[in-house]
Amino acid sequence: TAITIVLGTRPEIIKLAPVIDACEQSDVGYSVIHTGQHYSDELDTVFFDQLELPTPDHNLAIGSGSHSSQTGAMIGAIEEVLLDESPDVVLVQGDTNSVLAGSVAASKLDCEVGHVEAGLRSFDRSMPEEINRVFADHAADHLFAPTEQAAQYLREEGIPVERITVTGNTIVDAVTCYRDLAAEKSRVLDSHDLSPDEFCLLTAHRAENVDDPERFSSLLRGVAEFAARSGFDVIYPVHPRARDRIDAFDIDVPDEVRLTEAQDFLDFLRLESTARLVFTDSGGVQEEACILGTPCVTLRDNTERPETVAVGANRIVGVEPAEIVAGAREALDTPTDWENPFGDGRSAERILDAVGLGPVVSVEGVTG
Ligand code: UD1
Ligand code: UDP
Structure with a gap:
């Protein structure tokens, strides 16, 4: 397998859907591990159905728990799959415990780690999400920063520039793809x-x-x-x-x-x-x-x-x-004609490009 995608929660399913789609479009070999962090239908299967995503190849069914017991259980179970599949690159997205687990498991093996939505910082270490994103960024070989600001934070933390690519945020890809359909279909x-x-x-x-x-x-x-x-x-x-x-x-x-x-x-x-x-x-x-x-x-x-x-x-x-x-x-009272700072909706293609698995059409960097 070229890419193994680790996801586990509602936002990861939504924001990785464009990456899964880009793998399909470019015939890249990939597999999906669902950690099972989210398991209620309304946070999970409803999105696989609506976004027409393939059923994950592996569902680890870890479920809820304290931070460390949940993360620890995920690390062990992800490692087993990675040992079996030996992917070149493991992709994680965002800042959940599934991201922490995926990046720890992959970085202990001979797999490259790609962090989608790298470089976000609240600078509030009391938030579990802040801890997770800092760990994931420092474990990653490929950091896909949604904006120049995020890339700047990464450089300031000493992350080598050659690991960082400004891609835009894949949420723009998803919103661009689904907003008209939502206007047409949603009741x-x-x-x-x-x-x-x-x-x-x-x-x-x-x-x-x-x-x-x-x-x-x-x-x-x-x-x-x-x-x-x-x-x-x-x-x-x-x-x-x-x-x-x-x-x-x-x-x-x-x-x-x-x-x-x-x-x-x-x-x-x-x-x-x-x-x-x-x-x-x-x-x-x-x-x-x-x-x-x-x-x-x-x-x-x-x-x-x-x-x-x-x-x-x-x-x-x-x-x-x-x-x-x-x-x-x-x-x-504020005018709503601001510019969208999160890119042009082609982030997923740039991510595949950055890991050497080229998109269907070559795209320029998001900041030109
Ligand atoms: C997690 C992420 C958070 C993200 C959110 C997205 C961490 C530390 N937190 O928070 O960053 O914004 O997902 O939605 O990773 N529960 C259910 N059904 C489910 C999942 C959870 O009922 O399918 C309930 C359980 O009572 C569980 C609680 O929600 O104990 C919390 O779930 P958990 O996965 O720990 O964190 P989230 O609050 O979902
Ligand atoms: N979302 C959804 N239904 C809802 C609430 C949110 O589909 O009832 C989507 C929303 O469009 C966004 C994502 O869930 O893409 C945000 O996830 P969440 O707020 O759970 O997590 P966070 O982004 O804070 O990590």
Whole structure:
């Protein structure tokens, strides 16, 4: 096998779909290992079906657990597959425990490691994602930085320049491929009785927010207060982790916030593109809102996507209600004609090119 792709969670499935597609288009031999970090249908199979991805060659079915027991179990199981398949390159994407496990297992063997979405930094080491991305970057032989800013962070950490390629983010490939289909096919607005530009979309699932009942309640209160004052509906597709915490902490969800189940990709893209504002603590949602021209209000104290803030698409407001309301008001008044900083939608081709497995059509570097 030339390439083994390791994935395990919703965002990795979505952001690696264009790479899998590019392997198919260029006849590159590849295999897919699914760690099983995400296993609920709404975070997993729904995306394989909708994005028409082949069933993974290996499903390790690791499931949930503490960070080290989950990561450790993945490392051992990934190693077994890699010993058997001896790929030239192992690709991981992003900053989850599946990424940490894939890069550790591959770097201990005679495989090159390619990190898709390398060089993101929140500079907040209390986040598990920050630890994972730093480890993965320093284990990697090929670092696919989505932007020049990300490449700059890598150079500042002493990573040799010849390992770094600025490719753009594969989420642009995915959004470009699916946004029109979402507009055509999705019935999500009707089924939730929503009108374009008259509602806000909320997602919150990150450990630092939903595992802390004070922070979780505070962010919900802030979004609800904005909804009450502005008259916008708010719809919140709930990640299973957040659902679990709402139940466990008996969180009082304000009436202004309408909970619904996690959405499939087309319905979620449709919600993001037609919402007046997006409130989120997700990394991928900050990027997608920026790409789709929807203002974003980020319910965190920092971001590893500073490009979204720099172009005027995103505001980092934390979880205090007054800050959320002020940030949302400001976002409403901002023009939405910013430039997408995440590339031209041909990142997957550049990634194959950079590992010497050439794309169908040769493409220039994203920054020219
Ligand atoms: C993980 C990533 C996070 C990413 C998110 C994407 C890590 C450390 N975190 O967070 O960076 O933003 O995925 O969505 O890798 N659960 C289910 N069904 C599932 C999976 C999880 O019900 O299919 C519930 C379980 O209660 C589980 C909890 O969610 O304990 C957390 O799952 P876990 O995989 O540890 O992290 P995520 O919060 O999903
Ligand atoms: N997403 C989705 N349905 C939802 C919420 C999110 O399809 O109900 C998609 C979204 O389009 C984006 C990705 O999931 O591509 C983001 O994943 P998530 O927020 O779970 O993780 P993060 O990006 O924060 O790691």
